[in-house]
Amino acid sequence: MNTPATADAPIDDFSQCHAGIFRKLDMLGELPALLQPAARAREVAEKALDFFREAIFEHHLDEERELFPAVIESAEAGEEREQVKAMARRLTDEHRELERLWKSLESGLKKVAKGQFSDVIDVATIEALVSRYRAHAEFEEQAFLPLSQQILGRNANHMAALGMSLHMRHARGPLNAYV
Template sequence: MHPQKTPLLKDAALPYTDTSTPVHIDAPLAGFSECHHDFVAQLHSALYLPELVTAAAKARRMADDLLAMFREGLAQHHAEEERELFPAVLGAAQPGPELDEVREMVAQLVREHRDMEARWSALQPAIEAVTRGQVPVLDAAAIEDLVQHFFAHAHFEEEHFLPIAQKVLGRHGEVMASLGRKLHERRAAAA
């Protein structure tokens, strides 16, 4: 027995055929074209990759420098102020209004030191993550807050405390000389 001839497809009724949507002969070509557009867009963004790698490296260096500044520079600076400078000025200030003013300023500066340390402690883990090449969520408002508090602290110290410290210690050359020696010896020992 011979198999039956299958009718031509154009004459056959195909099951599940949606004849309501016309088939575009160029549909496969449009898909290739879309891929090209996607590839071009992605490759175009690759042009920024060297700049972003440079920015990431810069962020790592900046984070490293910030950690070192807080760990070594700022921590040592605050310690020297609290161990050497503040006691020297308090000890040499004239009893009465001058000493009261110096005590008030020293108390404020020490509070600000602790406040900055607390603010830094909250930010430090994210900064350390940046040094490891990670991409943490950085609290921009907290960073700005720390910077503004430090600027205000430094301004107060420069404009108010250091002038009175100069006045007080300027009357006591031996105290000023002793302070200079202690700071020099501590720095020489640390080097």
């Protein structure tokens, strides 16, 4: 003869099964919230790839081929010119370092842009690139560009020549289309 507790065992089994189903359903319910950051990661990676290819490397070339030489040539001989040369060397060296960091991230970013996320990006390298680029741009904004304005501003022809040179390099489309 069965005891009442033993007779309820099949029903308890169903109830326990539902508890497991509820846990899995709760987990599945988390998926929509997780998909949004994944989609954003793909979008950010795609835009970063385009931006670096199309804008950043071109920006570095503009500075190195046009801006730095124009400012060096227009600087007064002696201390001012040596200061400008040192700043241009520093900025050019930083360009190479930033480009090296970018190259180390590029293949991982391509994978993220395709939705492949497992250990493809070195977070420390991204953080280094972002912080070093910010410091690089701040130095340009606070030190080099104001000095460049001062030096090139002494002669309207020098400023106009730089403007024309940049215009000719970018006749195919503006650099700040990505900004």
